[in-house]
Amino acid sequence: xxxxxxxxxxxxxxxxxxxxxxxxxxQGIYGLLGPNGAGKTTLIKMIVGILPPTKGTVTxxxxxxxxxxxxxxxxxGYMPQDIGYYRTFTAxxxxxxxxxxxxxxxxxxxxxxxxxxxxxxxxxxxGKRLGQFSGGMIRRVGIAQALLNDPKILVxxxxxxxxxxxxxIHFRNILSELSLDRIVILSTHIVxxxxxxxxxxxxxxxxxxITFDTNENLLHSMEGKVWDxxxxxxxxxxxxxxxxxxxxxxxxxxxxxxxxxxVKPTENATPAEPSLEDVFIYHFGGLDYDNI
Amino acid sequence: MTIFRMEFxxxxxxxxxxxxAIVIATFYAITLSGSSSSSSRFYRKALQPVFDExxxxxxxxxxxxxxxxxxxxxxxxxxxxxxxxxxxxxIESYKGQTYQRMWEKVxxxxxxxxxxxxxxxxxxxxxxxxxxxxxxxxxLNKYTNMPKIQANMTKWDSxxxxxxxxxxxxxxxxxxxxxxxxxxxxxxxxxxxxLLTCKKGRKEVFWAKLSASALFSAICALIFQLxxxxxxxxxxxxxxTNTPLNSLTLFYQMPTTLSAMELYILxxxxxxxxxxxxxxxxxxxSSICHSNFLSFFISGIYFAIGFILSNALEANFEQGGYISxxxxxxxxxxxxxxxxxxxxxxxGKVFATANFAIPTVLLTIVVxxxxxxxxxxxxxxxxxxxxxxx
Amino acid sequence: MKRRSNFANLVTVELRALLLDKWTLMLMAAYTLFTSAxxxxxxxxxxxVQLIGHNLFITVxxxxxxxxxxxxxxVVISPVFAADKxxxxxxxxxxxxxxxxxxRLSKVAAALLYGIAIVLVGFLIAFxxxxxxxxxxxxDSIAFETNKPALMLxxxxxxxxxxxxxxxxTCFLVLFTLFISSRTSDLLIPLAGIAMFxxxxxxxxxxxxxxxxxxxxxxxLFVPWYLLFDSLPPFGPAIRTLIIILSVLIIFxxxxxxxxxxxxxxxxxxxxxxxxxxxx
Ligand SMILES: Nc1ncnc2c1ncn2[C@@H]1O[C@H](COP(=O)(O)OP(=O)(O)O)[C@@H](O)[C@H]1O
Ligand SMILES: [Mg+2]
Numbered sequence: 032x033x034x035x036x037x038x039x040x041x042x043x044x045x046x047x048x049x050x051x052x053x054x055x056x057x058q059g060i061y062g063l064l065g066p067n068g069a070g071k072t073t074l075i076k077m078i079v080g081i082l083p084p085t086k087g088t089v090t091x092x093x094x095x096x097x098x099x100x101x102x103x104x105x106x107x108g109y110m111p112q113d114i115g116y117y118r119t120f121t122a123x124x125x126x127x128x129x130x131x132x133x134x135x136x137x138x139x140x141x142x143x144x145x146x147x148x149x150x151x152x153x154x155x156x157x158g159k160r161l162g163q164f165s166g167g168m169i170r171r172v173g174i175a176q177a178l179l180n181d182p183k184i185l186v187x188x189x190x191x192x193x194x195x196x197x198x199x200i201h202f203r204n205i206l207s208e209l210s211l212d213r214i215v216i217l218s219t220h221i222v223x224x225x226x227x228x229x230x231x232x233x234x235x236x237x238x239x240x241i242t243f244d245t246n247e248n249l250l251h252s253m254e255g256k257v258w259d260x261x262x263x264x265x266x267x268x269x270x271x272x273x274x275x276x277x278x279x280x281x282x283x284x285x286x287x288x289x290x291x292x293x294v295k296p297t298e299n300a301t302p303a304e305p306s307l308e309d310v311f312i313y314h315f316g317g318l319d320y321d322n323i
Numbered sequence: 324m325t326i327f328r329m330e331f332x333x334x335x336x337x338x339x340x341x342x343x344a345i346v347i348a349t350f351y352a353i354t355l356s357g358s359s360s361s362s363s364r365f366y367r368k369a370l371q372p373v374f375d376e377x378x379x380x381x382x383x384x385x386x387x388x389x390x391x392x393x394x395x396x397x398x399x400x401x402x403x404x405x406x407x408x409x410x411x412x413x414i415e416s417y418k419g420q421t422y423q424r425m426w427e428k429v430x431x432x433x434x435x436x437x438x439x440x441x442x443x444x445x446x447x448x449x450x451x452x453x454x455x456x457x458x459x460x461x462x463l464n465k466y467t468n469m470p471k472i473q474a475n476m477t478k479w480d481s482x483x484x485x486x487x488x489x490x491x492x493x494x495x496x497x498x499x500x501x502x503x504x505x506x507x508x509x510x511x512x513x514x515x516x517x518l519l520t521c522k523k524g525r526k527e528v529f530w531a532k533l534s535a536s537a538l539f540s541a542i543c544a545l546i547f548q549l550x551x552x553x554x555x556x557x558x559x560x561x562x563x564t565n566t567p568l569n570s571l572t573l574f575y576q577m578p579t580t581l582s583a584m585e586l587y588i589l590x591x592x593x594x595x596x597x598x599x600x601x602x603x604x605x606x607x608x609s610s611i612c613h614s615n616f617l618s619f620f621i622s623g624i625y626f627a628i629g630f631i632l633s634n635a636l637e638a639n640f641e642q643g644g645y646i647s648x649x650x651x652x653x654x655x656x657x658x659x660x661x662x663x664x665x666x667x668x669x670x671g672k673v674f675a676t677a678n679f680a681i682p683t684v685l686l687t688i689v690v691x692x693x694x695x696x697x698x699x700x701x702x703x704x705x706x707x708x709x710x711x712x713x
Numbered sequence: 714m715k716r717r718s719n720f721a722n723l724v725t726v727e728l729r730a731l732l733l734d735k736w737t738l739m740l741m742a743a744y745t746l747f748t749s750a751x752x753x754x755x756x757x758x759x760x761x762v763q764l765i766g767h768n769l770f771i772t773v774x775x776x777x778x779x780x781x782x783x784x785x786x787x788v789v790i791s792p793v794f795a796a797d798k799x800x801x802x803x804x805x806x807x808x809x810x811x812x813x814x815x816x817r818l819s820k821v822a823a824a825l826l827y828g829i830a831i832v833l834v835g836f837l838i839a840f841x842x843x844x845x846x847x848x849x850x851x852x853d854s855i856a857f858e859t860n861k862p863a864l865m866l867x868x869x870x871x872x873x874x875x876x877x878x879x880x881x882x883t884c885f886l887v888l889f890t891l892f893i894s895s896r897t898s899d900l901l902i903p904l905a906g907i908a909m910f911x912x913x914x915x916x917x918x919x920x921x922x923x924x925x926x927x928x929x930x931x932x933x934l935f936v937p938w939y940l941l942f943d944s945l946p947p948f949g950p951a952i953r954t955l956i957i958i959l960s961v962l963i964i965f966x967x968x969x970x971x972x973x974x975x976x977x978x979x980x981x982x983x984x985x986x987x988x989x990x991x992x993x
Contacts, residue, residue, distance in 0.1 A: 076516070080520070081519045083708065101522055101523075105522045109516065115515065116514065117512060119336065128329055131325070131329065131523070132522065133521050133523065134522045180522070339899075343905060343906075346909065347909055350917075353923065354920050489916060496908070496909065499905075500901070500905055614900060616791075616900035616904055619901050620787070620788055
């Protein structure tokens with residue numbers, strides 16, 4: 032099974048939200064990483080076939096997804112960034128409804144719904160109306176809904192936004208269990224979401240793919256470019272103007288900072304183990320998102 | 324549980340639809356009440372047994388020629404001896420003034436009917452003498468094939484008239500309330516993206532929504548027609564017999580061969596079919612708009628324009644006209660007209676050019692069928708192609 | 714002093730938003746088009762318009778302007794509070810310094826000013842047309858003289874009278890709309906509610922039944938020339954009828970304003986929950 036995008040482009044008027052994207056997805060988890068406004072959602076909507084591209088195509092095994100239509104959607108599980116729901120439905124009713132739309136047999140759906148509710152930890156709340164759910168609970172319903180038809184292509188747009196740390200870890204575990212023999216595309220602007228589970232990472236910036244590589248390769252490429260240092264306040268200000276700064280913690284002895292740089296930034300800097308976050312910072316520049 | 328049932332549930336589970344419907348039904352009943360005076364009801368009922376005698380008298384050549392000779396100015400005393408003794412037998416049980424008034428009424432019915440029969444003959448004669456245009460041929464055909472006019476003693480006027488304007492508006496209002504959110508609510512609740520990516524979320528959901536809305540509107544139309552029938556039965560009483568449409572004051576001299584009951588049944592049918600068409604137009608607008616607010620407003624304007632064109636504006640100038648002009652045609656073929664039918668079908672409206680003359684109601688049906696199909700196609704297109712903003 | 718200008722600013726911002734709403738502009742344009750068709754296109758006038766009081770100006774302001782006013786109130790005013798609640802802005806605003814009652818008051822004030830403004834513009838347009846088309850009203854002759862009105866007003870007086878009656882009625886409608894709008898977060902409800910209210914009022918007005926409600930009808934004010942004539946008991950002479958109608962409407966308006974201003978959070982919550990249940 033191979034999902035491909037060919038020259039996929041989306042313009043909103045003058046603005047180019049997704050620019051000539053060529054990607055290839057096979058089995059495994061793909062992390063779509065980019066800051067807010069990078070075009071992740073736009074790209075994902077085109078991949079799941081709910082947004083007509085300005086230019087370019089999406090194919091599954093060399094067939095256009097618009098041609099596959101129902102067959103494609105049968106394989107698809109999608110969780111939108113801004114998940115919709117019916118306030119008057121209970122969680123169970125809602126999932127039953129989606130199961131119906133996905134064409135599941137009622138018996139089979141019943142079982143599946145129970146396991147999924149259990150999996151996302153909502154068994155106790157399944158009789159409650161969605162209008163009374165908290166944001167995190169809604170997202171968990173959203174995850175369950177995407178998994179209902181046991182999709183071969185699972186597309187999740189910022190699935191972890193609004194989840195607490197425990198739920199996040201739980202969610203990551205669910206995903207890594209699922210990743211066998213299916214395509215999972217996961218968009219996020221939070222590096223730690225994809226760090227440990229994504230096999231391949233796509234970095235998206237201003238609608239363009241800037242890197243598309245395996246996790247290891249990305250980390251490998253960063254070796255020798257990541258530094259830790261303890262500096263004073265004045266030094267930090269100076270460093271900020273010259274280098275890309277990651278985390279900075281105030282300690283008794285000054286600031287403990289992480290610096291991403293091709294050269295050694297200061298005397299006392301020590302090389303550090305690169306993480307995916309450093310890759311992100313390397314490409315998108317510290318905390319300053321202004322010109323992204 | 325099927326998708327259709329879920330979609331239907333989504334429409335009818337909106338509480339405000341029912342609250343509005345109940346309020347409006349109540350006021351409908353209130354405004355209709357007291358619209359027929361009790362005395363006129365009394366006379367109608369009392370004279371019901373002599374219906375056949377009155378008709379027979381007007382068609383009696385001796386009586387009618389006598390009335391025509393007198394230039395339609397006859398008194399009760401003059402005409403009484405000529406009429407069937409059955410009438411006197413029925414009326415004599417009433418005393419005094421009531422007796423007098425009763426006879427006056429009978430005389431009026433007879434004279435009136437003679438006038439109408441006479442006028443129809445004159446119309447036919449005039450048509451035969453006039454140039455042989457498609458319109459004249461059409462009218463002549465209608466007038467000669469009309470059933471015999473009867474005295475206007477039934478209550479069909481009031482029954483048919485309720486469908487003229489208020490009832491279609493009430494039905495339309497509830498339909499708009501129920502269906503204006505069918506698609507736009509999916510957009511506002513941000514379910515659109517999820518629906519579109521489900522296997523059955525496109526075609527099946529689309530058809531389920533369409534048929535659920537159609538069912539809802541049909542039920543609405545039927546419920547309000549039933550309510551209307553109950554109210555009419557209470558206020559006016561049930562007509563005791565069927566009668567040709569031309570016997571009614573409303574449709575006097577209109578080129579139509581229908582009977583009152585046929586028109587009434589067709590009105591109900593038109594009301595249901597029109598309701599479905601209206602709901603599909605609303606769905607179409609709903610699939611374009613991002614909020615039920617807008618789609619309600621715009622579909623309301625769509626319906627209102629049809630209403631104004633075919634009713635309010637025309638009322639002052641062409642009341643009772645049976646020729647569809649270019650000016651009145653937009654109103655005649657509107658969805659409102661299909662829901663009401665009183666104007667186009669009851670008046671037997673006809674559209675004529677130099678080459679042909681056809682009943683306007685056919686045009687109404689054709690136009691509305693086209694609207695129906697276009698609405699479905701556009702709705703499908705917009706539901707599936709609308710950019711998902713979520 | 715500062716507070717006051719602050720409030721005025723708030724009102725100005727709201728009012729500008731209402732006046733520049735695309736529906737206001739579109740409906741005003743439609744009204745202008747329609748009026749000019751009546752004044753300048755004879756065939757349209759003869760085929761489509763029923764002349765009232767032998768004067769086009771009276772016809773337009775007493776007969777057709779209310780329709781446009783109602784539409785504008787319906788579509789522009791009904792979202793005033795409901796939209797904010799739907800977008801969750803109310804919670805945010807209520808925590809601001811000028812939140813709660815002051816914020817609501819500014820919206821009510823802006824909406825009322827809007828009501829007055831649209832009537833004013835409507836009258837001005839009709840007046841302009843009437844001057845341009847050289848069919849002006851003779852200001853000194855008695856309005857509806859041939860119909861023997863109970864109140865003898867000159868045309869000029871009647872003109873002022875109609876203006877105030879229509880302004881008054883529009884403001885009442887605005888307040889009613891705001892009231893419904895402040896109690897829901899579904900925009901459809903104020904829209905449909907007011908549409909239904911106006912529809913029922915119109916039905917009562919045109920059928921003349923029930924007589925009591927016919928007299929206390931908003932269309933008595935929207936079509937002010939009716940007020941020049943006497944009514945049957947219990948309303949009686951024209952002046953008395955007028956006083957009764959106005960006082961009833963004023964009482965209603967005050968109550969509605971109060972309820973709108975104090976659609977406080979508790980009430981909001983309650984209606985919200987109800988609505989959540991009814992909305993899918
Ligand atoms: N419907 C739209 N109309 C106009 N611009 C849009 C629309 N949707 C997204 N954009 C623009 O496209 C860019 C990408 O948006 P999006 O895909 O939502 O980013 P992300 O999901 O990565 O945060 C943004 O700059 C956004 O402003
Ligand atoms: Mg996004």
